[in-house]
Amino acid sequence: MTTRIAPGVGANLLGQHSAERNQDATVYVGNLEPKATEEILWELFVQAGPVVNVYVPKDRVTNAHQGYGFVEFRSEEDADYAIKVLNMIKLYGKAIRVNKASQDKKSVDVGANLFIGNLDPDVDEKLLYDTFSAFGVIVTNPKIMRDPETGNSRGFGFISYDSFDASDAAIETMNGQYLCNRQITVSYAYKKDTKGERHGTPAERLLAANSSNNAQRSRPHTMFASGPPTQQMFASGTPTQQNGTVVRPPFANGTVPSAPIRMPPPPPQSAYQQLWRPPPPPQQLGGGGPHPMHQQPPMMMHMTAQPPPPPPQQMGGVPHPMMHMSQPPPQQMGGGPHPMMQQQQQQQQPMMMHMTQPPPQPQ
Missing domain, CATH: 3.30.70.330 (RRM (RNA recognition motif) domain)
Structure with missing residues (x-):
């Protein structure tokens, strides 16, 4: 006669009757060495999950177990995990067999x-x-x-x-x-x-x-196939599980960021930008290169993205020669020209007007 002792006592941990056990959360343990005890099975299987009961049938005369037993877990997931990690491990030199208790019925040898x-x-x-x-x-x-x-x-x-x-x-x-x-x-x-x-x-x-016996067949061993569900990718790059649910990574603040915002296309040019085009440079006398005024300073091309305003014109329609002889003056904090550069330009302007006056055009 066997007696049941509550889990955790540690002495002769016998389980419930087979009809009272949770069969889905119970594993069968076979090929046990005679030295294997209930306490040893408890210590071994508790590594896979919380153990509720351990039941090892014993002979009433010799009090020796019959080479097999049952271990009940709290959940079916713990039982499945125990099957994966503890099946065929050696206990006292013998490889034990661990499988679902509901599948432990004697299998018919079909000859395979x-x-x-x-x-x-x-x-x-x-x-x-x-x-x-x-x-x-x-x-x-x-x-x-x-x-x-x-x-x-x-x-x-x-x-x-x-x-x-x-x-x-x-x-x-x-x-x-x-x-x-x-x-x-x-x-x-x-x-x-x-x-x-x-x-x-x-x-x-x-x-x-x-x-x-082939009407209800156990599933094959899935040790090599176990793992997280495979993820598929939508065309947008969002991972999904096999059932189609969208998988989003967790974030610390509990919110999921929206999709990255794409940069809008450049706006259409205004009427001024469409009409403004640098005119072809007029040729100097003698068929030389383009007029110095139309040589854009390289620094100015990088400093502004908008087209520069038209240059100031002198009397007679000739561009000011100072526009191509020096780099653009440094700007003040408020945006105006530096006072020293403005003073130098005022002093050099009368002299340069006489030096660079173009010859009169023939009628």
Whole structure:
């Protein structure tokens, strides 16, 4: 007779009756070493999530457990996580099997048994399980044949699937591939008590197709596929999940910034800008280069984006010669010309008027 002790006491942590347990949040633990106790299972599985109960059936006469037990978590998510991280780990030298308690019913051997040859000595049962469970549900623990005295691998093992679809996919994909620096061979194993006949015959496939066990099939191991949902990108660059919901990154102030504002196109030019174009430079006497007035100072081209106002005209319509002989005067803080430059221009203006007066034009 078993008694239930509340979780956390630490002594003989027995669980509820199977009918009272939350089956979705309960995992089955098999292939236990006789030295494994309820306390050890509690300490091991509490690393995956909060444990509610641990139940290990025991023999009433010898008080020894029967090699399996059940661990109940608070949520189904914790149970799924425990299956991913604790399945096939070694406890006292034996690889334990962890799966959903609702899936622990004895699986019918349909004959999808594979032989794995040329194994590297470093390959253990967990590595075989993690590798081959990607193709389907493995009904029994992978078995590696070992030397009974030393425990070293003999270089081959066996794996059994719940369907021939999974075993066919494993053979097609893994046969001839490298596992721990050795090219392994994957094929159907020989049947027991037969003369060289392998599994995977048409008769076995027909029986497996008609088996009622295939009506409710467990999902394959998803250790390599687990992770955040893949994100797709809209044309605008916004990531979305598979269900189409928009994923926006969190921000400290709780607000989501709007889309970046694009710069508007340049406004259309005004009538003055459209009409104003620098006229073609008039030729000097003798067919020389353009008039010095029409040589825009390079500094002025960078200082302003608007076209400069037309230059002041002297009497007679001739541009002032000082406009092309010097750089633009420095500006004051208020925007006017510097007083020293203005005084120099007033002193030089009468003299330059006599020096640069153009000859009279012929009538």
